[in-house]
Amino acid sequence: xxxxxxxxxxxxxxxxxxxxxxxxxxxxxxxxxxxxxxxxxxxxxxxxxxxxxxxxxxxxxxxxxxxxxxxxxxxxxxxxxxxxxxxxxxxxxxxxxxxxxxxxxxxxxxxxxxxxxxxxxxxxxxxxxxxxxxxxxxxxxxxxxxxxxxxxxxxxxxxxxxxxxxxxxxxxxxxxxxxxxxxxxxxxxxxxxxxxxxxxxxxxxxxxxxxxxxxxxxxxxxxxxxxxxxxxxxxxxxxxxxxxxxxxxxxxxxxxxxxxxxxxxxxxxxxxxxxxxxxxxxxxxxxxxxxxxxxxxxxxxxxxxxxxxxxxxxxxxxxxxxxxxx
Amino acid sequence: xxxxxxxxxxxxxxxxxxxxxxxxxxxxxxxxxxxxxxxxxxxxxxxxxxxxxxxxxxxxxxxxxxxxxxxxxxxxxxxxxxxxxxxxxxxxxxxxxxxxxxxxxxxxxxxxxxxxxxxxxxxxxxxxxxxxxxxxxxxxxxxxxxxxxxxxxxxxxxxxxxxxxxxxxxxxxxxxxxxxxxxxxxxxxxxxxxxxxxxxxxxxxxxxxxxxxxxxxxxxxxxxxxxxxxxxxxxxxxxxxxxxxxxxxxxxxxxxxxxxxxxxxxxxxxxxxxxxxxxxxxxxxxxxxxxxxxxxxxxxxxxxxxxxxxxxxxxxxxxxxxxxxx
Numbered sequence: 260x261x262x263x264x265x266x267x268x269x270x271x272x273x274x275x276x277x278x279x280x281x282x283x284x285x286x287x288x289x290x291x292x293x294x295x296x297x298x299x300x301x302x303x304x305x306x307x308x309x310x311x312x313x314x315x316x317x318x319x320x321x322x323x324x325x326x327x328x329x330x331x332x333x334x335x336x337x338x339x340x341x342x343x344x345x346x347x348x349x350x351x352x353x354x355x356x357x358x359x360x361x362x363x364x365x366x367x368x369x370x371x372x373x374x375x376x377x378x379x380x381x382x383x384x385x386x387x388x389x390x391x392x393x394x395x396x397x398x399x400x401x402x403x404x405x406x407x408x409x410x411x412x413x414x415x416x417x418x419x420x421x422x423x424x425x426x427x428x429x430x431x432x433x434x435x436x437x438x439x440x441x442x443x444x445x446x447x448x449x450x451x452x453x454x455x456x457x458x459x460x461x462x463x464x465x466x467x468x469x470x471x472x473x474x475x476x477x478x479x480x481x482x483x484x485x486x487x488x489x490x491x492x493x494x495x496x497x498x499x500x501x502x503x504x505x506x507x508x509x510x511x512x513x514x515x516x517x518x519x520x521x522x523x524x525x526x527x528x529x530x531x532x533x534x535x536x537x538x539x540x541x542x543x544x545x546x547x548x549x550x551x552x553x554x555x556x557x558x559x560x561x562x563x564x565x566x567x568x569x570x571x572x573x574x575x576x577x578x579x580x581x582x583x584x585x
Numbered sequence: 586x587x588x589x590x591x592x593x594x595x596x597x598x599x600x601x602x603x604x605x606x607x608x609x610x611x612x613x614x615x616x617x618x619x620x621x622x623x624x625x626x627x628x629x630x631x632x633x634x635x636x637x638x639x640x641x642x643x644x645x646x647x648x649x650x651x652x653x654x655x656x657x658x659x660x661x662x663x664x665x666x667x668x669x670x671x672x673x674x675x676x677x678x679x680x681x682x683x684x685x686x687x688x689x690x691x692x693x694x695x696x697x698x699x700x701x702x703x704x705x706x707x708x709x710x711x712x713x714x715x716x717x718x719x720x721x722x723x724x725x726x727x728x729x730x731x732x733x734x735x736x737x738x739x740x741x742x743x744x745x746x747x748x749x750x751x752x753x754x755x756x757x758x759x760x761x762x763x764x765x766x767x768x769x770x771x772x773x774x775x776x777x778x779x780x781x782x783x784x785x786x787x788x789x790x791x792x793x794x795x796x797x798x799x800x801x802x803x804x805x806x807x808x809x810x811x812x813x814x815x816x817x818x819x820x821x822x823x824x825x826x827x828x829x830x831x832x833x834x835x836x837x838x839x840x841x842x843x844x845x846x847x848x849x850x851x852x853x854x855x856x857x858x859x860x861x862x863x864x865x866x867x868x869x870x871x872x873x874x875x876x877x878x879x880x881x882x883x884x885x886x887x888x889x890x891x892x893x894x895x896x897x898x899x900x901x902x903x904x905x906x907x908x909x910x911x
Binding site: 332341342388389403405406408410411412413414415416417418419420422423424425426427435436437504507508509511512513514515516542544545546547550 | 658667668714715729731732734736737738739740741742743744745746748749750751752753761762763830833834835837838839840841842868870871872873876
C-alpha cells in the first residue's frame with residue numbers, strides 16, 4: 260500500500276485537490292478554476308500539470324495509492340457525472356478519463372457522500388458504522404452510512420436527503436423543479452429566503468431591515484441573531500425545527516447512531532442546534548427517542564472537501580475493462 | 586447444512602409456524618393461540634410440543650438448521666422483544682429462550698423485515714440487492730434491503746417506514762401516539778378511516794352509505810369500488826396517492842431497484858396501484874424518475890409469514906455467550 264492518496268473536489272467554481280496521508284494530514288493542496296476551460300481535455304491537462312507539480316514538490320511520485328473525486332451528480336458505480344448542470348462539461352466518464360491521464364486508479368462520488376467518507380475515515384464518525392451526514396451549504400446534501408458502507412443504491416445515486424419533501428402543500432420551489440424540499444428551507448439560500456418571507460409577513464423592527472432585502476444572506480441573519488435580534492433568532496428556530504422534523508423521519512429509515520452536520524449553517528451553534536434537537540426528539544417515534552446523537556463535523560472546513568474526496572481514493576481500484584471502455 | 590428451517594410468526598392473535606425447505610416449500614405448518622398463556626413459559630411449552638409433533642411427523646428430527654422468528658418489536662441484534670404491546674409478554678429475550686428450549690440456533694426480527702427476507706429468499710425479490718418491502722395490513726410495516734442485507738440500523742430496529750410523517754399539519758392520530766404517519770392513512774384501518782371522513786364530508790350517494798359507518802372495513806370499500814362506486818374509488822385514489830408520495834421520498838434515501846408490496850391493500854390491484862404509480866412518478870426527483878419498479882409480493886398470503894420468518898432461520902447462529910447470558 261502506497262502512503263498517499265490524491266483527493267479532488269470539483270465544485271462549480273473551484274477545483275481543490277490535495278495529497279493526503281492515511282491519518283488525514285493534508286500534505287499539500289492547491290486549486291484551479293473549474294470554469295476556465297469549456298473543453299474537459301484542457302481542464303484535465305491543467306489539473307494534471309498542477310497536481311504533478313504538487314506531487315513532485317512533495318516527494319510523492321509513485322506514492323499515490325489512488326485518486327478520489329467528489330463531484331456533483333457523480334456516480335460511484337460507473338464513474339460518470341451525469342447532468343451536472345453547474346459544470347462546463349455536465350456529462351462524461353470522469354473516473355475513466357482521470358485514471359487514463361494519471362495512470363492511477365480513480366473512484367468518484369458526489370460531494371456529500373465524499374464528506375461522509377471523510378468523517379468516517381478521519382473525522383467525527385471514526386468508529387461509527389451507522390450514521391447520516393448532512394451538509395448544509397448553498398444546498399443540502401447527504402451521505403448515508405449503514406454498516407460502515409456508504410449507501411449508493413441501485414443506480415449509484417442514493418442519499419439525496421436534501422430532496423425529501425418537508426412541506427407537502429404550498430412548499431417553496433426548489434432548484435430541482437419540485438416544491439417543498441428540505442433544501443429549499445434548510446440551506447444557506449433557504450435561510451435567506453426565510454428572512455425575506457419573515458420580513459414581509461411581520462412588521463416588528465429588526466436589524467435585518469437596515470439592508471436591501473434581496474441582499475440578505477444567511478451570514479447576515481446569523482450576525483443579527485448574535486446581536487439579539489428576535490426576528491433573526493426566529494428564522495433560526497424555524498430552520499432548525501424543520502431540519503429536526505426531517506431528521507426524525509430519517510431515523511425510522513436506518514436508525515443511525517448519529518447525525519453529523521457540516522457546513523456554514525451547522526456552525527451557527529445553538530441558534531440552530533437547540534430548535535433542531537428539540538424538534539427531532541419531539542417528533543421522534545418513541546422507540547428511537549434519545550438514541551441518535553447530533554454532532555458537528557470535525558474536519559476543518561478548508562480541508563474538508565479534499566479530505567472527503569481523498570478518503571474515497573483508498574478504495575479506488577483499477578477499472579474493469581468493461582467499465583473503463585465506456 | 587441441514588435441509589430444513591423452522592419459521593415462526595408470532596402475531597397478536599395467532600402464532601403460525603412451519604417447516605420450510607431451501608426452495609421455500611412449506612413442508613408442514615400449524616398454529617397455536619398467542620394469547621392463551623399469560624405466562625411465556627407455558628406458551629413456549631405448547632409451541633415446543635406442537636412443533637416437535639410436526640417435526641417428528643415429517644421425519645425432520647435433527648434436520649432443522651435454524652429457527653427464524655418474526656415478532657413485533659423484535660430486535661435482530663440482541664434477540665429480544667421490547668415493549669410489544671399486543672403480546673401477553675411484551676418484553677423478553679425471545680431468541681435466547683426459544684433457542685434454549687429447542688436446542689437450535691434462533692434469529693428474530695420484526696414481521697416486515699422477515700417479509701423482506703422471505704421475498705429475497707423465495708419470492709419476488711430473488712436476485713434483487715436493493716429494494717424496499719412495504720406490508721400493508723392492519724398497520725404499515727417495512728423492510729429495507731441494501732446491498733442484499735436487511736437494514737437493522739444501530740439498534741436493530743430500523744425500517745419503520747409506516748411511521749414517516751406524510752401529513753405534517755392536522756394529521757390523523759396514529760397508534761404510535763404521534764400524528765400524520767403513513768400508517769394512519771395507508772393501512773387497512775386507514776382506508777376505513779378515510780371512508781368515514783369522506784362519507785361525512787361529502788353528500789353524494791354511495792354504496793357505503795348502506796352500512797353502519799363504524800362497521801365499514803377496507804374490504805367493504807374495495808367491494809364498493811369494484812361495483813363502480815365513485816366515492817369508494819376516490820378513497821383508493823386518495824390512499825394510493827399518499828403512498829406514492831411517500832415512496833418518492835423513500836427513493837431519495839436508498840434508491841432501490843424496486844418496491845415490493847404485500848398485504849390486503851396491495852391486492853386491490855389497479856384501484857390502488859394506478860394512483861400510487863402516478864403519484865410516485867409525479868413526485869419523484871428527476872434523477873430517479875422511471876427507475877423503481879413497483880411489484881407485488883409473490884408469496885402466497887397463507888404461507889408468507891412463515892416463509893418470511895423461516896428465511897431468517899438460515900442465518901441463525903448459536904448465540905455468543907455474552908448475548909445468550911442476557
